[in-house]
Each structure stands twice: as structure tokens, then as C-alpha cells.
Amino acid sequence: NENILVYKKPIGVVAGIIPWNFPVFILARKVATALMTGCTVVIKPSQHTPNTTMEFTRIVDEMAEVPAGIYNVVTGAGSEIGNALASHKDVHMVTMTGSITAGTKVMEAAAQNITKVNLELGGKAPAIVTENADLDLAAEEITTSRLANNGQACTNAERVYVHESVAEELTRKLKEKFEAQTFGDPRKDKEADLGPLVNQDRLETVDEMVQNAVSSGAKVVTGGEAADVAAGFFYKPTILTDVTHESDIMTDEIFGPVLPISTFSTLDEAIEKANDTVYGLSSSVYTEDLNEAMRVINEMKFGETYVNRENFEAVQGYHAGMRQSGLGGTDGKYGVEDFLVTQVVYMQYKENKK
Known part of the structure; x- marks a missing residue:
């Protein structure tokens, strides 16, 4: 009743x-x-x-x-x-x-x-690229994700873990795409890929993080400094390799156009490193192997996981x-x-x- x-x-x-x-x-x-x-x-x-x-x-x-x-x-x-x-x-x-x-x-x-x-x-989104990934797709989507809004987004791919067997090839493809980016005032140049960072403090913070990583043994593949643009807080799209998992640039949010890359030998290792963070917003995996994709999806401790696409929510x-x-x-x-x-x-x- x-x-x-x-x-x-x-x-x-x-x-x-x-x-x-x-x-x-x-x-x-x-x-x-x-x-x-x-x-x-x-x-x-x-x-x-x-x-x-x-x-x-x-x-x-x-x-x-x-x-x-x-x-x-x-x-x-x-x-x-x-x-x-x-x-x-x-x-x-x-x-x-x-x-x-x-x-x-x-x-x-x-x-x-x-x-x-x-x-x-905020976040510190990992991108896992396995040996079974479409590397052209991975390079395209990671570039889009990392450089969207000049790297000033919580969901941006902030760090890459790539299988050691394909690391050199992926890095080369990413380098080509990063170096093809153009700068400009978005109010005047609609074709420009990148605008400025938000202010001088952000520009200095991004550069400080890069220089600290280099002093700790990281290698600059491209970029690594402020861009020579007449006006504005522009920073060159930057790729770093030989970055240790414990490096500050792999653990702290960058919020700028900088991509640190680390390698792995097993998927277990990649998942463990990806989850080793206080953040848990977005993540991604690039692979043509459904079994690998499902393992990453099920074991990642992030609210969002993107499979073979850049990190932006619907x-x-x-x-x-x-x-x-x-x-x-x-x-x-x-x-x-x-x-x-x-x-x-x-x-x-x-x-x-x-």
C-alpha cells in the first residue's frame, strides 16, 4: 500500500x-x-x-x-x-x-x-603507443592533442610512452609535424597553427621546465626555446627524448607546447608508468591490436581514455x-x-x- x-x-x-x-x-x-x-x-x-x-x-x-x-x-x-x-x-x-x-x-x-x-x-595525460600502432595516425593525433590551444588544456597529451622498437620512427614523424607548425596572431592570421601562451609567467615557467629536464639528461629533438616572434608569448613546439619517468616534466603539468617521450619494453611497464601520477583526467592508447586496447582501457586509472584519437571530449x-x-x-x-x-x-x- x-x-x-x-x-x-x-x-x-x-x-x-x-x-x-x-x-x-x-x-x-x-x-x-x-x-x-x-x-x-x-x-x-x-x-x-x-x-x-x-x-x-x-x-x-x-x-x-x-x-x-x-x-x-x-x-x-x-x-x-x-x-x-x-x-x-x-x-x-x-x-x-x-x-x-x-x-x-x-x-x-x-x-x-x-x-x-x-x-x-587538471591532468597529466599519458599517451601509450604500442609496437602495433599506426604510427602515422599516432603522430598526427598526438600532435593535435599536444598542441591544441598551445598545450594549454587539461586533457592535452602531456607525455608519451612508446614501445622501444618504434620509438625512433615515431619521434621522427612527430618532429616533422612539430617543425611544420606556424605562429601568428589568431585575430589576424586564421591559418596560423599556434598563438601565444597566456602571459609572460607561463612562458617562463614552460622554458624553466624544459631547461630543468635538459640539465637532468633529456635531449631536445626540436624546439626548446621561446620563438622569435615580434610580439606575444610564443614558445616553439618542443620534443624531448631520453626523459626519465621520474623527471619533473613527466610528473608535473606543463601547460605548454612541450612533449616528453619515454620508451617501454612491455605493455605492463607502460600501463604502470602511465598510472603512476596523482592525476586521473584523460589518457590515450594507439594500437591496432584490440586485445592491447582493451587491456589499457580496463587498467587505466583515468576518467577518459581515447583510442587512436586525440584527447578532446564530446x-x-x-x-x-x-x-x-x-x-x-x-x-x-x-x-x-x-x-x-x-x-x-x-x-x-x-x-x-x-
């Missing part, structure tokens, strides 16, 4: 903290999901890229006819505005894309009110990491679930006895 009803309701006020590397894509992803689930949203853009958010806001205000108070923007430094939003008693969820350090601060602030957090906190999938790459996820029906709360109703009724 009882029916159980399960309701899905909007979680409430959502605070969205946006990174600088995809200031429109990630903004739209967070805003759209909040609004389609019936939530209101407060957006905090990166202090490095506020203008795109303000232009998006102008369009919403002038064209979307969204009632006042539904979509809101607050600008400022993450250490001040982000923490204030995360700790506010009237915020019911914080969704943030950024670094582990920033995510830790958001979690600490949100803990004051036991506020739900949804975090994407909106109908589910973009989520494991371990220190975050909590919860976005996209698809599972991403929508994160913006909802569940209410269960137990409804008893009397029997109609005649």
Missing part, C-alpha cells in the same frame, strides 16, 4: 569559477547546465581573461531575455572572490575548473557550509576525472545529474475495501 516517488530538483544557486584557457567554452558549459536544470548561477571569470565573459554577459542581457538575478557575474581574483563564493551560505554548489591548489582552497571554503563541489583540476559524453583531477563531472546526462538534488517521497494509501 505504498508508492515511492523520486523527484529531481534544481540544487539551487550555482557558483561557476572559470579558468583562463577556455574562457568561453567552459563558461557556456557551466551556465547552460545550471540554467537547463532550473538553477541560478553566479560566474567568476579568471582575472586573466575577463573580457570574453563580459561580452558573453552582454549578449545574454541583450538577446536571451533572461530575468534579472538568474545569470550573474562577479569579477576579481580567485583567492578573494572565488573563496567568498565557495564559503557563502546561499551558494548550494561550486563548480570550478582549475589547478589542484585552487581546487583545494575551494573545497576548504565550501566545507564551512558542507556545500557541494564539482571540480576539474558534449554528449561525460567529462570527469579520477583521483586529484577532480570530483563529479560535466556533459551528458551524468553531468546534468550533478546540478540536481534527489527527493524521495514515500506515499502510503489506504486500501479501498468494499
Whole structure:
């Protein structure tokens, strides 16, 4: 004599903290999901890229006819505005894309009110290339993945583990593709492959990581220095070989157009090295052997594994990491679930006895 009803309701006020590397894509992803689930949203853009958010806001205000108070923007430094939003008693969820350090601060602030957090906190994506891989395909897709947005993406292929029998050939193919890349101002040159890094600090950090790797024994196959471009923070697409698995450039997120390569002799070794990281966002494997592909898929500790393709998610999938790459996820029906709360109703009724 009882029916159980399960309701899905909007979680409430959502605070969205946006990174600088995809200031429109990630903004739209967070805003759209909040609004389609019936939530209101407060957006905090990166202090490095506020203008795109303000232009998006102008369009919403002038064209979307969204009632006042539904979509809101607050600008400022993450250490001040982000923490204030995360700790506010009237915020019911914080969704943030950024670094582990920033995510830790958001979690600490949100803990004051036991506020739900949804975090994407970067990655160190391994690409495993077996002796059974299509090397032309692997070189093409790894180049695309590594150099997308100039290497400034959480899902970029950040390190390569290639079987020792095909390492020389793969490196040669990658070198040709890296050296064919062109630089330019994307506002003026639509054919340019690479634009600048976000700022001078990022340029210096990328170069410091490369030089540290070289001083530790890594070999520069191509690149290895800032590009000679008149204006902007450009860095040459760089390939490093003879890189040890323990090297900082194999363990720390680079966020620049630099690809370190290491070799392996067995698939067990490759999987072990790929999983040996605090991150767990994206990964990839290149092989024509289905058995190898399935082994990697089943044993990788990453939220996403791409087989014979570059690392970029589809909106109908589910973009989520494991371990220190975050909590919860976005996209698809599972991403929508994160913006909802569940209410269960137990409804008893009397029997109609005649």
C-alpha cells in the first residue's frame, strides 16, 4: 500500500569559477547546465581573461531575455572572490575548473557550509603507443592533442610512452609535424597553427621546465626555446627524448607546447608508468591490436581514455576525472545529474475495501 516517488530538483544557486584557457567554452558549459536544470548561477571569470565573459554577459542581457538575478557575474581574483563564493551560505554548489591548489582552497571554503563541489583540476595525460600502432595516425593525433590551444588544456597529451622498437620512427614523424607548425596572431592570421601562451609567467615557467629536464639528461629533438616572434608569448613546439619517468616534466603539468617521450619494453611497464601520477583526467592508447586496447582501457586509472584519437571530449559524453583531477563531472546526462538534488517521497494509501 505504498508508492515511492523520486523527484529531481534544481540544487539551487550555482557558483561557476572559470579558468583562463577556455574562457568561453567552459563558461557556456557551466551556465547552460545550471540554467537547463532550473538553477541560478553566479560566474567568476579568471582575472586573466575577463573580457570574453563580459561580452558573453552582454549578449545574454541583450538577446536571451533572461530575468534579472538568474545569470550573474562577479569579477576579481580567485583567492578573494572565488573563496567568498565557495564559503557563502546561499551558494548550494561550486563548480570550478582549475589547478589542484585552487581546487583545494575551494573545497576548504565550501566545507564551512558542507556545500557541494564539482571540480576539474587538471591532468597529466599519458599517451601509450604500442609496437602495433599506426604510427602515422599516432603522430598526427598526438600532435593535435599536444598542441591544441598551445598545450594549454587539461586533457592535452602531456607525455608519451612508446614501445622501444618504434620509438625512433615515431619521434621522427612527430618532429616533422612539430617543425611544420606556424605562429601568428589568431585575430589576424586564421591559418596560423599556434598563438601565444597566456602571459609572460607561463612562458617562463614552460622554458624553466624544459631547461630543468635538459640539465637532468633529456635531449631536445626540436624546439626548446621561446620563438622569435615580434610580439606575444610564443614558445616553439618542443620534443624531448631520453626523459626519465621520474623527471619533473613527466610528473608535473606543463601547460605548454612541450612533449616528453619515454620508451617501454612491455605493455605492463607502460600501463604502470602511465598510472603512476596523482592525476586521473584523460589518457590515450594507439594500437591496432584490440586485445592491447582493451587491456589499457580496463587498467587505466583515468576518467577518459581515447583510442587512436586525440584527447578532446564530446558534449554528449561525460567529462570527469579520477583521483586529484577532480570530483563529479560535466556533459551528458551524468553531468546534468550533478546540478540536481534527489527527493524521495514515500506515499502510503489506504486500501479501498468494499
